[in-house]
Amino acid sequence: MTFKALLASKPGDAIATHLVDFQDEDLMPGDVTVVIEYSTVNYKDALALSGRSPVIRQFPLIPGIDFAGIVETSSHPGFAAGDRVLVNGWGLSQTHHGGFAQKARVSGDWLVKVPEAFSTQQAMAIGTAGYTAMLSVLALEHGGLSPERGDILVTGASGGAGSVAIALLSGLGYRVIASTGRQEETDYLHELGAAQVIDRRTLSEAGAPIGKERWAGVIDSVGSHTLVNALAQTQYRGVVAAFGLAQGADLPGSVLPFILRNVTLAGIDSVNAPQSARVQAWSRLARDLDVDKLARTTQVVGLAEVPAIAGRVLEGKVRGRTVVDVNA
CATH class of the missing domain: 3.40.50.720 (NAD(P)-binding Rossmann-like Domain)
Known part of the structure; x- marks a missing residue:
């Protein structure tokens, strides 16, 4: 079985991206495999895709510092098949394949369970x-x-x-x-x-x-x-x-x-924040964030649209949050 991924490469001085077919054996090591439903385009993602900042440290690599989805398989004691999970930062889009794909394999130590208050799409709107x-x-x-x-x-x-x-x-x-x-x-x-x-x-x-x-x-x-x-x-x-x-x-x-x-x-460092800080932050988001206001900030795009959106983010032309539906 194959799945779609946006792969970044650097054939010369500039970064190039292409939609490709990936297989499970192409994924990197980890004890949890996740079927991704949504990712998002952050300012750091835009820097990564543009090459303006050396976010991506090895090529080829799937960018995307976030994703949310459903656990497919897990040997991590904290997660089981069917769990709704998300990840922010860690090594994604730097040294580890990230969220601009339909599947990922990561360390379970990086994952947080999606709060009940949010759908996976809302988690990535955040x-x-x-x-x-x-x-x-x-x-x-x-x-x-x-x-x-x-x-x-x-x-x-x-x-x-x-x-x-x-x-x-x-x-x-x-x-x-x-x-x-x-x-x-x-x-x-x-x-x-x-x-x-x-x-x-x-x-x-x-x-x-x-x-x-x-x-x-x-x-x-x-x-x-x-x-x-x-x-x-x-x-x-x-x-x-x-x-x-x-x-x-x-x-x-x-x-x-x-x-x-x-x-x-x-x-404020979000990439390597300890798990306790992440859980506290997501718990407070579930309690304190008005999802109606969140919806006003959000647009949804497909994987193929990510490079163009990233360019507009750097130009300051994107309002609020951009969610990526990896299956669109």
Whole structure:
């Protein structure tokens, strides 16, 4: 029996992708084989397919850092045939075949059971972007923030992680300020729960090392000057959760927010997060995420459409989350 997969190769300097027929014996080692139902296109997937960042470390490889589906066979004690499972990160799309295929074989230690509140499609509408957003909310709470402390800024607001972050925060009672370069998405951001939408250009240029206190916390997917300016305007004992580099990986700022205002900068890693953190994040997503708002963020495409969507993600032209129906 064969199954479809999107295979990335690098015949020269550029990465090429092709839909191919794979067989079970082509899969990599693992103790759980999963029939994939859905994957998703994250910013990291777009970086991988474009070659702009060396995400894929060996070729040929099936990209896709996420998938959700049904266990076909398992020798792992935690999973049995028929279980609904998902995976985010680990080695997928780096050194291990990922989710842009109809089947995968992985370590059961990477898997999380899909919460009962979600279908496998909804789990991938969340994906790594939404799971990272939840890890960021948990970091804000760990730093002592609550809705009474003040506003929360979300940068890259119309992207996948930003969209889910707004839906989560507004549902928890926070007043959310959404920063975006796409003012045409203002109505969409208000529908997700943003109380105010600001132009990203107010944060994206070099600014003062410390500024007027504006927000109690920040969820940042942008990095560079945007993150520095967000830090400079964070209130005393505020918390900033950072996980992205859409503007850049540099941090051209000052220590003043840290030593004058006791601001906490919390780094968020979703790829190698311990299983306990993953289970906590998915449990909270099941409790706190409004699935109606999630549906507003989501479009569904087929495997063949993934390379084109990835290009549009890098151009900042994709709103919210893109689910991949691997059987479409």
